[in-house]
Every structure is written in C-alpha cells, then in structure tokens.
Amino acid sequence: MRPLIDLHGRRIRYLRISITDRCNLRCRYCMPLSGIRWVPHERVLSYEEMLRILRICIKRGVEKVRITGGEPLLRKGIVDFISQVNTIDGLRDLTLTTNGILLEPMALQLKEAGLRRVNVSLDTLDAEKFAYITHVDAFHEVIRGICAAHEQGLSPVKINAVAIRGFNDGEISDFAQLTMTLPLQVRFIELMPIGCITKYPENENISATQIKESIEQRFGPLETLERGLGPAWIYRIPGARGSIGLIGALSERDFCGSCNRIRITATGNLRPCLFSEEHIDLLGPMRGGILDEELEALIEEGVRRKPSGHGVCRGMELFHEAGRARMSDIGG
Ligand code: SAM
Numbered sequence: 001m002r003p004l005i006d007l008h009g010r011r012i013r014y015l016r017i018s019i020t021d022r023c024n025l026r027c028r029y030c031m032p033l034s035g036i037r038w039v040p041h042e043r044v045l046s047y048e049e050m051l052r053i054l055r056i057c058i059k060r061g062v063e064k065v066r067i068t069g070g071e072p073l074l075r076k077g078i079v080d081f082i083s084q085v086n087t088i089d090g091l092r093d094l095t096l097t098t099n100g101i102l103l104e105p106m107a108l109q110l111k112e113a114g115l116r117r118v119n120v121s122l123d124t125l126d127a128e129k130f131a132y133i134t135h136v137d138a139f140h141e142v143i144r145g146i147c148a149a150h151e152q153g154l155s156p157v158k159i160n161a162v163a164i165r166g167f168n169d170g171e172i173s174d175f176a177q178l179t180m181t182l183p184l185q186v187r188f189i190e191l192m193p194i195g196c197i198t199k200y201p202e203n204e205n206i207s208a209t210q211i212k213e214s215i216e217q218r219f220g221p222l223e224t225l226e227r228g229l230g231p232a233w234i235y236r237i238p239g240a241r242g243s244i245g246l247i248g249a250l251s252e253r254d255f256c257g258s259c260n261r262i263r264i265t266a267t268g269n270l271r272p273c274l275f276s277e278e279h280i281d282l283l284g285p286m287r288g289g290i291l292d293e294e295l296e297a298l299i300e301e302g303v304r305r306k307p308s309g310h311g312v313c314r315g316m317e318l319f320h321e322a323g324r325a326r327m328s329d330i331g332g
C-alpha cells in the first residue's frame with residue numbers, strides 16, 4: 001500500500017466527509033438565521049460518488065472516516081450509506097458528528113449499519129441557552145439522542161462543545177463534572193474564524209489551555225491519556241468514568257504539525273486544510289467520466305497541496321471572500 005503523504009511528511013489517515021450542507025439548526029457561529037442558499041441536489045455528491053472516493057482513500061491508507069454535514073442525519077439513505085462504507089476493506093474506524101436531534105429514533109439502525117461511535121454537538125447544558133445559541137428549542141431531543149446512542153453502544157459518546165466566552169465559559173466545570181459519573185468524552189473546541197465568524201474571535205475565544213486551567217482549578221491536575229487519530233488531547237479527572245478532550249485548533253503551537261486529515265465537502269471538493277480556500281474539485285471530473293487511476297491522482301494532488309500550517313493568528317482576517325467557506329459545507 002502506498003500511503004498518502006503530503007509534502008511536509010504528514011501521513012493522511014483520517015478523512016472527514018460532509019454528506020449534506022443542509023441543517024435543522026442555526027447555530028449562531030455557523031449558519032445565519034435565514035439559512036443559506038442550499039446547494040441544489042444535483043451539485044451534491046451522490047452516495048455512489050462518495051463511496052468511490054472513500055474506496056480509493058482507504059486503499060491508500062485512510063483508517064478513520066467521519067461522516068458530517070450540515071446535519072448528516074437529515075440526508076435520506078444515510079443508514080444504507082454507512083453499511084456500505086463499513087464494508088470497505090481496511091477501514092478501522094467509522095464515526096459521525098451530529099447535532100443529535102434525530103439521533104434517538106436512528107441510533108439502533110446506525111449501530112446495526114456498522115457505525116462505531118458518534119460525536120454529538122452540545123454547547124450548553126441549559127435548555128434556554130440551547131435555544132438561544134441554535135435558534136431551535138430542541139435541547140431535550142438532543143439529550144434523548146445522547147442517551148439512545150449510549151444505550152445502543154455507539155460509545156463512548158463524545159460531546160462536542162464550542163467554548164464561547166460570555167456564553168458557556170461558566171459551564172466548563174459542569175461539562176467536566178459529567179465525566180465523573182458518565183462514561184462520556186466531553187470535548188471542548190476553540191471557536192474558529194469560519195462560518196458566521198470570519199474574524200479571529202478575540203473576545204469570544206477561550207483557548208484550550210485556559211479551559212484546562214479552569215477544569216484543574218476545580219478538580220485538581222488532570223491525567224493525560226493516550227491520543228487517538230483525532231486532533232484532541234485527551235485527559236481525565238482522576239477517578240472519573242469519562243474523559244475530556246481539548247482541541248486547540250488555533251492556540252496550540254504545533255496543531256498543524258501532527259495533522260493527518262483531509263476533508264471532502266458536500267459539493268465534492270477535496271480540502272486539504274479546514275482553514276484554507278485551497279481545494280480540488282472531484283465532482284466535475286467524476287461526472288466527466290474520469291478513470292479510477294485519474295481520480296486517485298487528483299486525490300494525491302490534493303494531499304500534495306496541504307499547507308504546512310493554517311497561519312490563523314490574532315487579528316488576522318481569515319477568509320478574504322468572507323462567507324464562502326461554510327462549516328456546514330466543509331463539515332467542521
Ligand atoms: N451539524 C453537525 C453538528 O453540529 O454536529 C455536524 C456539522 S458541524 C459543522 C461540526 C462541528 O463543527 C460542530 O461540533 C460544530 O459545533 C462545529 N463548528 C461549527 N462552526 C464552528 C466554529 N466557527 N468554530 C468551532 N467549531 C465550529
């Protein structure tokens with residue numbers, strides 16, 4: 001097997017694929033309340049096209065696939081798609097990121113289709129604040145979704161919370177406290193300048209280090225656990241059943257040095273870096289009748305274009321064509 005290795009020696013093992021740009025929430029940092037102009041169905045990758053890309057990437061050493069969106073559970077046929085992805089030889093980990101609203105009725109089918117785990121995005125433990133940040137009153141559906149995922153063995157369920165000063169900084173300890181009694185992983189993600197936030201959110205950002213300090217102030221020094229293939233550093237409060245993940249996408253010095261990821265957007269672009277407009281169109285060539293070897297060569301080219309680092313720093317405006325890059329198309 002010839003692995004996919006970029007020009008900086010990083011080997012690609014993890015692929016995130018966004019299967020839809022549509023969403024049933026309007027998280028303030030991600031999507032405007034009015035919604036966005038949805039991409040017409042014919043410009044979104046079909047499941048067959050996604051499988052074709054995935055087969056090649058897995059053949060070239062991708063071990064972990066994350067299905068994301070928009071809201072991936074909104075796309076019809078996702079359960080069948082998961083069972084097909086699950087049959088690809090060489091895949092070691094298949095997971096999904098969801099807002100959790102549709103998770104309760106789907107958890108069993110997802111597990112049976114071969115999904116291993118889920119990450120559920122939940123930025124607050126307060127139903128009113130949830131309605132504020134997402135513009136939808138659906139906190140209890142998400143909680144039921146988390147419970148159903150756990151009961152069906154999609155575990156450990158990981159909870160993704162974007163840390164936002166003035167919104168949920170007072171809840172960091174409460175999230176951490178959950179891990180004392182529940183076998184969950186609570187992951188804090190730094191707010192990134194993408195989607196509805198196109199400038200470095202100086203006032204709203206809380207760094208991974210600040211989050212760790214605030215947890216240690218309350219619970220004492222954290223134990224460091226082994227990292228997986230993902231971007232998080234993993235810790236545990238001594239004696240806790242669950243764990244805590246910290247993702248310092250902006251503040252961590254060598255975050256990019258260990259990056260092993262590529263992304264496929266709902267519209268069929270290979271994005272070598274979340275923070276870069278650089279991309280390679282796979283959809284057009286595939287629909288133009290490209291052969292598998294040629295598609296593989298395009299994927300290699302995408303990997304070669306992976307920048308050494310994202311270069312996002314304080315005060316810097318990230319996307320020159322603000323609003324073009326959407327988390328809901330790229331998938332986070
Ligand atoms: N709709 C699904 C969900 O919310 O889990 C999957 C897609 S969503 C784009 C994936 C993740 O990106 C979510 O955890 C979300 O909170 C995160 N996200 C979106 N915009 C972000 C931003 N500006 N900074 C940090 N995380 C962001």
Ligand code: SF4
Nearest residue numbers: 023025027030070099
């Ligand atoms: Fe939808 Fe996820 Fe974006 Fe929230 S973060 S608007 S749930 S895509």
